[in-house]
Amino acid sequence: xxxxxxxxxxxxxxxxxxxxxxxxxxxxxxxxxxxxxxxxxxxxxxxxxxxxxxxxxxxxxxxxxxxxxxxxxxxxxxxxxxxxxxxxxxxxxxxxxxxxxxxxxxxxxxxxxxxxxxxxxxxxxxxxxxxxxxxxxxxxxxxxxxxxxxxxxxxxxxxxxxxxxxxxxxxxxxxxxxxxxxxxxxxxxxxxxxxxxxxxxxxxxxxxxxxxxxxxxxxxxxxxxxxxxxxxxxxxxxxxxxxxxxxxxxxxxxxxxxxxxxxxxxxxxxxxxxxxxxxxxxxxxxxxxxxxxxxxxxxxxxxxxxxx
Amino acid sequence: xxxxxxxxxxxxxxxxxxxxxxxxxxxxxxxxxxxxxxxxxxxxxxxxxxxxxxxxxxxxxxxxxxxxxxxxxxxxxxxxxxxxxxxxxxxxxxxxxxxxxxxxxxxxxxxxxxxxxxxxxxxxxxxxxxxxxxxxxxxxxxxxxxxxxxxxxxxxxxxxxxxxxxxxxxxxxxxxxxxxxxxxxxxxxxxxxxxxxxxxxxxxxxxxxxxxxxxxxxxxxxxxxxxxxxxxxxxxxxxxxxxxxxxxxxxxxxxxxxxxxxxxxxxxxxxxxxxxxxxxxxxxxxxxxxxxxxxxxxxxxxxxxxxxxxxxxxxxxxxxxxxxxxxxxxxxxxxxxxxxxxxxxxxxxxxxxxxxxxxxxxxxxxxxxxxxxxxxxxxxxxxxxxxxxxxxxxxxxxxxxxxxxxxxxxxxxxxxxxxxxxxxxxxxxxxxxxxxxxxxxxxxxxxxxxxxxxxxxxxxxxxxxxxxxxxxxxxxxxxxxxxxxxxxxxxxxxxxxxxxxxxxx
Numbered sequence: 001x002x003x004x005x006x007x008x009x010x011x012x013x014x015x016x017x018x019x020x021x022x023x024x025x026x027x028x029x030x031x032x033x034x035x036x037x038x039x040x041x042x043x044x045x046x047x048x049x050x051x052x053x054x055x056x057x058x059x060x061x062x063x064x065x066x067x068x069x070x071x072x073x074x075x076x077x078x079x080x081x082x083x084x085x086x087x088x089x090x091x092x093x094x095x096x097x098x099x100x101x102x103x104x105x106x107x108x109x110x111x112x113x114x115x116x117x118x119x120x121x122x123x124x125x126x127x128x129x130x131x132x133x134x135x136x137x138x139x140x141x142x143x144x145x146x147x148x149x150x151x152x153x154x155x156x157x158x159x160x161x162x163x164x165x166x167x168x169x170x171x172x173x174x175x176x177x178x179x180x181x182x183x184x185x186x187x188x189x190x191x192x193x194x195x196x197x198x199x200x201x202x203x204x205x206x207x208x209x210x211x212x213x214x215x216x217x218x219x220x221x222x223x224x225x226x227x228x229x230x231x232x233x234x235x236x237x238x239x240x241x242x243x244x245x246x247x248x249x250x251x252x253x254x255x256x257x258x259x260x261x262x263x264x265x266x267x268x269x270x271x272x273x274x275x276x277x278x279x280x281x282x283x284x285x286x287x288x289x290x291x292x293x294x295x296x297x298x299x300x301x302x303x304x305x306x307x308x
Numbered sequence: 309x310x311x312x313x314x315x316x317x318x319x320x321x322x323x324x325x326x327x328x329x330x331x332x333x334x335x336x337x338x339x340x341x342x343x344x345x346x347x348x349x350x351x352x353x354x355x356x357x358x359x360x361x362x363x364x365x366x367x368x369x370x371x372x373x374x375x376x377x378x379x380x381x382x383x384x385x386x387x388x389x390x391x392x393x394x395x396x397x398x399x400x401x402x403x404x405x406x407x408x409x410x411x412x413x414x415x416x417x418x419x420x421x422x423x424x425x426x427x428x429x430x431x432x433x434x435x436x437x438x439x440x441x442x443x444x445x446x447x448x449x450x451x452x453x454x455x456x457x458x459x460x461x462x463x464x465x466x467x468x469x470x471x472x473x474x475x476x477x478x479x480x481x482x483x484x485x486x487x488x489x490x491x492x493x494x495x496x497x498x499x500x501x502x503x504x505x506x507x508x509x510x511x512x513x514x515x516x517x518x519x520x521x522x523x524x525x526x527x528x529x530x531x532x533x534x535x536x537x538x539x540x541x542x543x544x545x546x547x548x549x550x551x552x553x554x555x556x557x558x559x560x561x562x563x564x565x566x567x568x569x570x571x572x573x574x575x576x577x578x579x580x581x582x583x584x585x586x587x588x589x590x591x592x593x594x595x596x597x598x599x600x601x602x603x604x605x606x607x608x609x610x611x612x613x614x615x616x617x618x619x620x621x622x623x624x625x626x627x628x629x630x631x632x633x634x635x636x637x638x639x640x641x642x643x644x645x646x647x648x649x650x651x652x653x654x655x656x657x658x659x660x661x662x663x664x665x666x667x668x669x670x671x672x673x674x675x676x677x678x679x680x681x682x683x684x685x686x687x688x689x690x691x692x693x694x695x696x697x698x699x700x701x702x703x704x705x706x707x708x709x710x711x712x713x714x715x716x717x718x719x720x721x722x723x724x725x726x727x728x729x730x731x732x733x734x735x736x737x738x739x740x741x742x743x744x745x746x747x748x749x750x751x752x753x754x755x756x757x758x759x760x761x762x763x764x765x766x767x768x769x770x771x772x773x774x775x776x777x778x779x780x781x782x783x784x785x786x787x788x789x790x791x792x793x794x795x796x797x798x799x800x801x802x803x804x805x806x807x808x809x810x811x812x813x
Contacts, residue, residue: 182366183388
């Protein structure tokens with residue numbers, strides 16, 4: 001039993017990382033009252049931009065990841081111009097961004113299909129990684145996994161304990177009131193949206209540079225959408241988001257192993273399992289209406305222009 | 309009154325003009341406020357006071373005119389810029405964040421280090437000092453309207469402003485608390501803070517304010533020293549005619565008990581709400597029973613239990629002898645209960661729907677629905693009748709509810725309920741944020757309705773209003789109802805003490 005369990009759990013965190021990153025980004029964006037449905041598109045743009053950067057810099061992982069972040073921010077800024085500054089419908093702009101991202105990444109990616117990268121070796125954290133069972137699962141991961149979890153701590157702490165977090169929640173709940181007491185609502189929403197784009201771009205670049213270090217068209221495979229769903233079902237709470245992402249990661253790895261066992265179940269069905277399981281569990285744990293109402297950014301997807 | 313620059317003025321407005329399409333909200337408005345002066349801005353709702361205040365506070369830009377701040381011309385581009393200058397504002401429509409706690413709301417408006425624990429202490433001490441007790445840890449969505457206003461006031465006081473703008477700040481306070489607030493404001497004025505005080509309560513302006521600027525239809529119609537005027541002369545400047553007063557004829561029919569509430573106890577669905585504790589009352593046909601008290605003392609829970617929004621034990625509420633406690637709101641309306649809730653926009657009416665559609669929401673019982681199909685012509689006709697009968701100023705029955713002023717929308721909502729010929733009418737805060745003329749009309753309407761044999765229960769935080777229209781008055785404090793007393797046997801001080809509840813003793 002243990003010899004099956006450990007590799008599954010080791011893989012879980014890596015598989016969860018893109019969702020943690022993209023989900024945290026979307027959580028920040030949505031907390032400010034902006035619903036950006038373009039996460040899938042931003043991840044793909046980040047993935048191809050990161051991959052191209054890494055290939056162009058002789059395999060520099062760091063530059064590649066930064067390239068992914070920059071591309072994600074750029075993609076989010078296109079969304080922000082339309083949905084924030086011009087107050088266009090956020091759902092429509094987000095969908096457009098996703099469709100655009102799918103197409104653009106496929107177009108750029110044509111010349112990168114045959115390339116591959118070295119990826120990243122795990123960093124074993126001294127002492128901790130030698131703890132039996134827990135050590136290899138938690139502390140023999142690649143650096144981006146650690147980064148994702150650090151970012152989780154940072155975001156959760158910022159939201160709960162700092163004025164920045166308070167302001168973000170305030171703007172998301174009532175942009176009118178935030179404006180009335182003198183905060184630049186549009187600027188805050190812009191920043192939150194760009195931050196979300198950066199996170200999504202990093203998530204995409206992680207997929208193409210580290211997780212499976214090659215470019216495959218549409219390689220995010222709906223992870224962006226799952227991230228958006230995670231944010232809602234997690235009631236905009238980072239810890240629930242993290243748990244949801246880990247659940248998805250765990251089932252992803254689990255079904256790979258199940259495929260390897262040669263069960264008489266169609267592979268497609270197994271591949272759908274992480275999505276199904278994640279949604280199901282999240283629906284079940286988010287049935288508390290009060291929790292949702294208290295945490296829902298009340299102005300979500302409602303445009304706000306000051307002075308109207 | 310000279311318009312030349314007054315060098316030692318704290319704030320001077322010269323020729324402020326603001327147009328919204330065809331409507332001129334502010335037309336060449338000029339006024340001057342000296343340091344340490346309490347200056348009243350008197351005017352009806354819709355007179356342009358709010359627009360003017362928003363211009364001063366930077367939330368709206370004037371089309372023309374100048375603003376001088378401590379003798380220097382300034383452009384207040386945003387509320388933030390206004391706060392930087394030292395202008396604080398207590399909004400009439402609160403600018404609070406519902407899912408954040410009191411102290412978090414206040415922290416957002418303050419500069420300086422972010423330390424919630426220390427701030428909570430300051431909030432506690434300042435709020436107690438000014439007689440506006442607040443629990444800093446409570447979430448704003450669980451606060452009553454009155455408590456929310458306290459948050460706004462305390463938030464402003466913590467900003468140490470040079471100019472404090474207060475928009476109808478006393479409507480939710482007990483008479484004692486009003487006196488305390490006035491002491492606070494006078495103290496602030498002595499310390500050099502200028503105060504712009506917007507109110508329609510003439511006696512308050514007379515007792516508090518040094519000078520007054522009266523605005524009607526966007527224009528300044530007079531400058532006055534309130535202490536040298538009479539309420540009647542101020543009212544004339546404000547509304548252009550005599551102050552109306554309510555005619556109370558005695559009820560000539562035979563009274564019978566319409567609403568009977570026996571030992572009604574109900575937990576509050578809100579974790580921070582007030583549970584009702586054995587509330588008993590009777591309302592006879594032909595009378596108005598007033599329930600005084602500060603919001604948050606069980607008012608919401610009582611209205612929910614009586615209107616049917618939160619059904620209770622069957623026998624606890626009886627309508628003309630019939631136990632209705634278990635019925636939902638729709639079933640109770642079928643039996644002749646009318647209800648005007650406190651929030652006009654969002655509860656009494658749907659802001660984005662036309663008056664005609666809003667009429668349909670409760671008046672569909674008046675033959676507007678046949679075999680499940682809505683007759684929009686009948687709804688429109690009903691709405692037109694309400695508009696005509698109650699003098700609702702609006703752009704017709706297709707006007708959106710949110711396009712009406714507070715007073716006119718309230719007239720429409722009250723009218724909608726009355727036009728359904730209820731046997732019992734529950735009204736919560738009938739004239740909240742309503743201008744003097746409309747308020748007088750609403751009060752007279754309620755009195756007239758009761759004299760036709762309808763039983764009316766009014767919950768209000770405005771004591772003067774209850775004294776004006778009620779036959780009997782009871783006080784709800786801490787979820788308990790005091791025994792109703794005939795109006796003649798009540799006085800404001802005694803009611804005020806009951807309102808403050810046992811914790812004040």
